[in-house]
Amino acid sequence: MSLPNNYQPATSLLKDRVILVTGAGDGIGKATAKLYAQHGATVVLTGRTSHKLEAVYDEIVANGDNEPAIFPLDLSTAKHEDFLGLAGGINQEFGRLDGLLNNAAELGTLTPIDHxxxxxxxxxxxxxxxxxxxxxxxxxxxxxxxTDAAILFSSTEPYEKSSAYWGAYGISKQGLDAFMLILADxxxxxTHIRVxxxxxxxxxxxxxxxxxxxEDMSNLVMPDDVALHYLYMMSPDSQGLHGQIIEAQTRK
Ligand SMILES: NC(=O)c1ccc[n+]([C@@H]2O[C@H](COP(=O)([O-])OP(=O)(O)OC[C@H]3O[C@@H](n4cnc5c(N)ncnc54)[C@H](OP(=O)(O)O)[C@@H]3O)[C@@H](O)[C@H]2O)c1
Structure with missing residues (x-):
């Protein structure tokens, strides 16, 4: 999907919204959380490494955007109560939640199923x-x-979900797509929760x-370059899109 022609998001696009971002301390999650804050959201930053989350917090505050909240959570060891506690904490602190970006992921290893x-x-x-x-x-x-909410997932490249050696990562992302489709259905x-x-x-x-x-990474786009898609999909500008897997880059 390409963004609408010359897409220029309003600076107040996410004003008054509270948005939870996982994996917010690095990479795409970090770039996206900062962009959400720049467009008026109060972001709840969650991730594994506290000092990374604190650095994102500092950048958002230094930019004059809404003060974020930090909730360190290692998803590999988190218990059911921790997830309920995170949602309960957001309710207590802000009394609302308008968006959730499930973005954190681990690669595991690229290896044959046998091993x-x-x-x-x-x-x-x-x-x-x-x-x-x-x-x-x-x-x-x-x-x-x-009144208007969005749930987003970071999926991955189609071949990584179905090719040799992608193992647990590919299976997890294929499963995540299925989860998104089931929830969307x-x-x-x-009509007010887009998935x-x-x-x-x-x-x-x-x-x-x-x-x-x-790989020579210098040829790749930066996290900031794909964050606009995450902004569009989190915002009311993408109303009508539901149950879709959106491509942030056009294929060469
Ligand atoms: N980059 C790509 O080319 C690409 C392509 C397709 C899909 N994706 C997807 O995009 C998403 C973001 O990845 P990225 O490329 O931005 O990678 P990244 O920079 O490595 O970010 C991954 C994030 O996930 C967090 N995380 C990992 N394990 C965690 C755990 N056990 N508990 C809590 N948080 C954990 C990391 O936290 P720490 O920093 O604290 O470790 C980090 O903030 C992923 O879902 C990935 O599958 C990326």
Whole structure:
């Protein structure tokens, strides 16, 4: 999907909205959380590494945007109560939630199924698939109260979901697409919650470098370059899009 021609988001596009972003300390999540804040949102930054979240917090505050909230959470060890606690904390602090971006992910390893380590299989499926399921479930009661809400997932390249050696990562992302479609169908008649995925395409981040260590990353776009798609899809500008996997980059 391409953005509307010459798309210029209004600076107040996400004004008064509270948006939860996972994996907000680095890469695409960081760029997107900052862009949401620049467009008026109060962002709840969650991720594994506190000092990274604090750095994003500092950048947002230094830019004069709404003060964010920080909620460090390791998705590989988080318990059901932690997800409920995160949603409950947002309710207590802000009394609302208008958007959820499920973006955090781990690569695991690229290896044949024969040799995929069991511990890593469990970890990748937990972080990339189970955690977004449970977090979304915990946030749904608040999102239902919003007048216009969006749930977004970071998907991935089609070949990474179906080609040899992508193992737990590919399976988790395929599963995440299925989760998005099932949820979108369940919410079909609930017109005010849009549910979609974005495939950011190749982006210069740590995760990309782990997956393609021999690649010349200087040819890749930066996280800021795909964040506009995440803004569009989180905002009322994308009303009418539901149950879609959006491509942030056109294929060459
Ligand atoms: N970059 C690409 O080319 C590309 C292509 C297709 C899809 N994607 C998708 O885009 C999303 C963002 O990835 P990225 O490229 O921006 O990678 P990234 O820079 O490595 O960011 C991944 C984020 O996930 C967080 N995370 C990882 N494990 C976690 C855990 N156990 N608990 C909580 N948070 C955890 C990381 O936190 P820490 O920084 O604290 O470790 C980090 O903030 C992912 O879903 C990825 O699958 C990326």
């Amino acid at each position: 995929y380590p069991y511990d890593l299989l469990q970890r990748v499926l937990t972080v990339n698939l189970e955690a977004p399921f449970v977090l979304t479930q915990a946030c749904l009661p608040l999102l239902r109260q919003a 369940e919410l079909e008649n609930n 979609n995925s974005i495939n950011p395409g190749p982006v210069r981040t740590r995760l990309r470098n782990l997956a393609y260590p021999a």
